[in-house]
Amino acid sequence: DAGVIQSPRHEVTEMGQEVTLRCKPISGHDYLFWYRQTMMRGLELLIYFNNNVPIDDSGMPEDRFSAKMPNASFSTLKIQPSEPRDSAVYFCASRLAGSSYEQYFGPGTRLTVT
Amino acid sequence: GNSVTQMEGPVTLSEEAFLTINCTYTATGYPSLFWYVQYPGEGLQLLLKATKADDKGSNKGFEATYRKETTSFHLEKGSVQVSDSAVYFCALSFTINAGNNRKLIWGLGTSLAVNP
Numbered sequence: 731d732a733g734v735i736q737s738p739r740h741e742v743t744e745m746g747q748e749v750t751l752r753c754k755p756i757s758g759h760d761y762l763f764w765y766r767q768t769m770m771r772g773l774e775l776l777i778y779f780n781n782n783v784p785i786d787d788s789g790m791p792e793d794r795f796s797a798k799m800p801n802a803s804f805s806t807l808k809i810q811p812s813e814p815r816d817s818a819v820y821f822c823a824s825r826l827a828g829s830s831y832e833q834y835f836g837p838g839t840r841l842t843v844t
Numbered sequence: 845g846n847s848v849t850q851m852e853g854p855v856t857l858s859e860e861a862f863l864t865i866n867c868t869y870t871a872t873g874y875p876s877l878f879w880y881v882q883y884p885g886e887g888l889q890l891l892l893k894a895t896k897a898d899d900k901g902s903n904k905g906f907e908a909t910y911r912k913e914t915t916s917f918h919l920e921k922g923s924v925q926v927s928d929s930a931v932y933f934c935a936l937s938f939t940i941n942a943g944n945n946r947k948l949i950w951g952l953g954t955s956l957a958v959n960p
Contacts, residue, residue: 734887772952773888773933786947821887831876831937831946835887 732756734836736822742842748810751839754803755824763833764797764807765821773821779805780827812843846871850934850951857924857958865919865954867908867934876937877901877910877917882953883930891919891932924958931955 735754892901897912934951
């Protein structure tokens with residue numbers, strides 16, 4: 731299996747622009763998670779899906795952030811408009827129900843907003 | 845509420861030294877406990893886990909024991925290698941609703957640098 735795939739690996743954009751991050755979970759996994767990692771706040775869960783349905787989005791920082799999962803093999807995290815404080819590494823992770831809750835992480839997208 | 849506290853880094857050791865990274869938790873119910881490792885430029889990957897009190901998780905020479913009496917899950921390795929240089933995260937998994945959905949709570953991570 732190819733593992734969790736994220737794109738792009740690096741994104742540099744200007745403040746105010748729309749940013750879309752993409753994730754392909756491991757085939758057959760029914761949970762998908764979006765995380766943000768910064769030096770100041772560590773690893774934060776933004777939102778997670780079960781069978782393509784958002785279960786908990788309490789970690790989404792504000793309305794500028796939105797996430798979708800149109801099918802079992804694809805999810806997006808969108809920031810519109812982006813701000814410099816959104817600069818971070820964004821990770822996608824997936825897991826299989828009943829698998830002792832082990833999550834498999836993608837390599838991350840490093841976002842820089844100037 | 846549920847939380848995880850792990851020792852601050854960075855931790856710097858010489859090769860073959862003994863490693864301990866402390867992790868304590870607060871939780872209601874019966875959480876599962878995990879250590880994840882993040883190598884430079886990569887995503888996190890599971891290192892070991894324990895799902896009930898007194899369980900010992902082990903992998904790649906690392907060990908951690910689920911201690912309910914001290915609410916701890918300290919990570920240890922008897923002899924570290926340069927290749928162990930990474931950031932280590934302690935995490936706790938708990939049930940958030942009756943639908944058996946669970947959530948991971950993460951520590952802030954401890955950076956380990958091992959010098960030859």
